[in-house]
Amino acid sequence: MDSKTLIMEDRQNCVCSQSDLVKIKAQDINFFYGKQQALKDINLDVLSNKVTAIIGPSGCGKSTFIRLFNRMHELVPNTTLTGRIYLDGQDILGACVDPAEIRRRIGMVFQKPNPFPKNIFENISYGLEVNGIKNKEFIEGRVIESLKKAALWDEVKDRLHDSALNLSGGQQQRLCIARCLAVKPEVLLFDEPCASLDPISTRKIEELILELKKDYAIVIVTHNMQQAARVSDYTGFFLLGELIEFDKTEKIFKAPKNQKTEDYITGRFG
Amino acid sequence: MCLLKARQGCILPRPPNMENMIKVKERLYKWLFTILAFASLIFLVGIVIVLFKEALPIFKKVKALEFIFGKFWYPTYDPPEFGIFPLILASVWVSVGAMLVCVPLGVGSALYLNEIASHKQKAVLKPLVEILASIPSIVYGFFGMVVLAPFLQNLLHLPIGLCAFTASLTLGIMATPTVCSIAEDALSYVPKSFREASFAVGANRWQTLVKVVIPAAGSGISTAIILGMSRAIGETMTVLMVAGGAAVIPKSFFDPVRPMTSAIAAEMGEAPMGSDHFHALFAIALILFLITFVFNVIAEAISRKYRIKLGLSG
Secondary structure, rough: HHHHHHOOOHHHHHHOOOOOOEEEEEEEEEEEEEEEEEEEEEEEEEEEEOOOEEOOOOOOOOHHHHHHHHOHHHOOOOOEEEEEEOOEEOOOOOOOHHHHHHHHEEEOOOOOOOOOEEEEHHHHHHHHHHOOOOOOHHHHHHHHHHHHHOOOOHHHOOOOOEHHOOOOOHHHHHHHHHHHHOOOOEEEEEOOOOOOOOOHHHHHHHHHHHHOOOOOOEEEEEEEHHHHHHHOEEEEEEEOOOOEEEEHHHHHHHOOHHHHHHHHHHHOOO | OHHHHHHHHHHHHOOHHHHHHHHHHHHHHHHHHHHHHHHHHHHHHHHHHHHHHOOOHHHHHHOOHHHOOOEEEEEOOOOOEEHHHHHHHHHHHHEEEEEHHHHHHHHHHHHHHHHHHHHHHHHHHHHHHHHHHHOOHHHHHHHHHHHHHHHHHHHHHOOOOOOOOHHHHHHHHHHHHHHHHHHHHHHHHHHHHHHHHHHOOOHHHHHHHHHHHHHHHHHHHHHHHHHHHHHHHHHHHHHHHHOOOOHHHHHHHHOOOOOOOHHHHHHOOOOOOOOOOHHHHHHHHHHHHHHHHHHHHHHHHHHHHHHHHOOOOO
């Protein structure tokens, strides 16, 4: 009942007014796959209505890091996590916190578009159904709203009951974004959302991210440094499981403090 | 092109007779595999031809419909009666019963293996299930005859333990590992990304399983069920041992029955070659073949649809 009422209400209203607010705070994060340490002593703040980019070479722990925010790491057996992650000041890693609730509040878009093998409408209504919403008119309204926000509505409005797998890669990825938006999250995590997309689709997703920034706190993991420079306000550079440098994007790209960051940005390695 | 040839020439200077050797070898392999590939086709065609050739004479004496829907199977009486309806009914009876056992058991254990079991448990259980699938059917028959039949007879106060019910149970247990193994494969083919996407919007494990994983693996699971079913309907040894063998129309699950396969196996030895009885048994085999053939075609069609649905290459 509690979660239902939470999700029904329009959360943006209460978030928008407070800009430059710490939305997620990661404190002293250490993370292990088995005995191998994947993340070392990471402290990082994600601000509301800002895009935070996480860059770094493959295998540096970027994806691992953002998967902690919505507790997706719990799906992988044999992992250990120490440290705290706060969402609006609330510790989300606590044993009494329902991960499903956290995942509703922190949506995620994956590297490869992963629509369900269902039709377009069902793909978006799914998140509402699993959260116990049965009112058909409400669901329909929310589906349309989400598709519009994800800039997909005009392309699919005449074929909502076609299989989602018939869409192009870029459309599928925007569908996945719409699927996230439907449950009204507060934060959006993008895990290399354009890795499998062509440049035109990539541009559309980037424009969308800039648009969505108005309503959400956004974290984007990317391989592509130009992309980080184009869309983000803050950038964190990861290397071998450590956060080497975290600052405003401009500073990271124009005047990095750390030599390693500079080497990576200028393409000397990675 | 010329340059390329010249280059190849200088990297791999082969004597001309070696070139020939390679060519001969290649041709040899090609022929060998072509023959092997066609062998199975030839066997299939041969079997079908023999089946039809030996089965058709009976239909000159008995009309096909009378043969299939005739209520009495008295092949050795004078005059003989060739109605295989009791046999078909027995096969259906036993197979449906077996399905009722093997589908919940097989699919349930597949779900357990895939969704709940830890890696260690799965590493032990999955091979065990596959070993279970490789036990010869006569061993299951023994088990049914010696253990299950007396047990059920005492438990349910039956006049005879060897009946359709016992056969169903034994066949069901036998088909369970097949169903489980194939269904488990189908479940593990469901991409991890579907589960992640489901969890990421706040679904719990049960919702993910019921609304995403099972529908995505649905056609694979139905293939498993159909293949298990066709194994049950084609099974001979077990039903010969535990079904009771009475070629009359069964009135309940606890009547002894004689499925089509066990009629063929039991009577082929005593039917004089070329007699009407002999041809009738071939006709039963033909009908059985058509039934399992249809099952397999359906299974194949479903699994193809499923591959397309998941976006895997056909």
